[in-house]
Amino acid sequence: MPELIISISGLRGIVGRNLHAETAARYGAVFGTFLRRSGRRGPVCLGRDSRPSGPMLASAVTAGLCSVGCEVIDLGIVTTPTVGILTRHVQAAGGVVITASHNPIEYNGIKLLLDNGIAPPKPQAEEIRSLYEQGAFDPVGSVECGRVRSADDPDTVHVEKVLAIVDRKQVRRAGFRVVLDSVNGAGGRPGVRLLRALGCEVVEVNTEPTGLFAHGAEPTAENLADLGRHVLEAKAHIGFAQDPDADRLAVVDAEGRYIGEEYTLALAAKVVLEDRVGPVAANLSTSRMIDDVAAAVGARVIRTPVGEANVAQAMVENECVIGGEGNGGVIDLRVGPVRDSLVAMALILQGMARSGQSIAALAEGIGRYDMTKLKFPADAEQARRILDRAGQMFADARVDTSDGCRFDLPDGWIHLRTSNTEPVMRAIVETDSPERTRHYVQAVERIRDEVQ
Ligand code: MG
Secondary structure: OOOOEEEOOEEEEEEOOOEOHHHHHHHHHHHHHHHHHOOOOOOEEEEEOOOOOHHHHHHHHHHHHHHOOOOEEEEEEOOHHHHHHHHHHOOOOEEEEEOOOOOOOOEEEEEEEEOOOOOOOHHHHHHHHHHHHHOOOOOOOOOOOOOEEEOOOHHHHHHHHHHOOOOHHHHHHHOOEEEEEOOOOOOHHHHHHHHHHOOOEEEEEOOOOOOOOOOOOOOOHHHOHHHHHHHHHHOOOEEEEEOOOOOOEEEEOOOOOEOOOHHHHHHHHHHHHHHOOOOEEEEOOOOOHHHHHHHOOOOOEEEEOOOHHHHHHHHHHHOOOEEEEOOOEEEOOOOOOOOOHHHHHHHHHHHHHHHOOOHHHHHHHHOOOEEEEEEEEOOHHHHHHHHHHHHHHOOOOEEEOOOOEEEEEOOEEEEEEEOOOOOEEEEEEEEOOHHHHHHHHHHHHHHHHHHO
């Protein structure tokens, strides 16, 4: 049975097997205790994606938080970025999101945010984990127990913030027809509202937040064949696909072709950089397309270890104008410090309206690289040997060791890193051509076979 995973970004497990109401109540009590002990006194914003196990886990986390004296603001079914935005908006002590993101329906998870709307940095995450393992929390008496209240209209706060970063009139004038596939997750309702406010005719696919995912929940090509068909049938200008908690976005062009999640950040960044030149942040596994887009206007790209909190933190510290991750996650600090599919949709539509170009032409203008991702078993010792061996093999490369090893070569890059949650190594190779990518993939596979 897979273990209950407690990582930097929270806790994740299979409901009824290793993730129970009791687990969630304890985690809630521990998080509330951590917030109080660190001097954070405000309420805690709590939201969930649309999974059927959401209400059960949300009630349990709420009970845990109230038991240590935290007031809870219940946001109901909302996107993950909405929780980050509301946490800052109401000056809460922290936020909790009940979601397992793109994982199948059996899973659920509890993601924690500090008062700045960002997941706790490693030392604080370790402290919370250690409190959880010790069962250390500070219960309060009857009178001091936290109360629960509902937020008025969290979607409105979110949608208004996104509308404020684009030229609403310009997008409205373009009169786009858009297909939105929300996989019956949390993104449908605010997604449709945003698109309508931008004057789009919206064709809704799987926008009911039932949590019964109509197809594989990750917005990858193999899961989005139907979306392509809907776009063609509706003669739409573009198709958008969100993951269940709506922090990631994938794009389908007017011909029904999946453009690829790596394009989402590059397309959005290009639009922002046309208005304001400033630093950009992306993790080490993100395509070089972002470097090209930034270089075209003389902007600097800051590379961070993988993990949304690392990118968000770097953005705040360096006052980045845009940032995110290659898996379709775009962060704009004017809206919030969380990857946000609504931000990505608004910026991409702004790009189409401003340029008068189709989404296919805009993607074409950014260029094309060839990327392959591998994953194979490797324990800590094997991982260390693989990295050593790769260091010898790619001795001429520029090396970044802030998260595993990234080797930058004249014709591409290779990023080797271990997972935080399982004994596997991930390898990402990107070059100018399928031949060169295959060459490096084979080199990585040889090292893997030597070590195992
Ligand atoms: Mg997600």
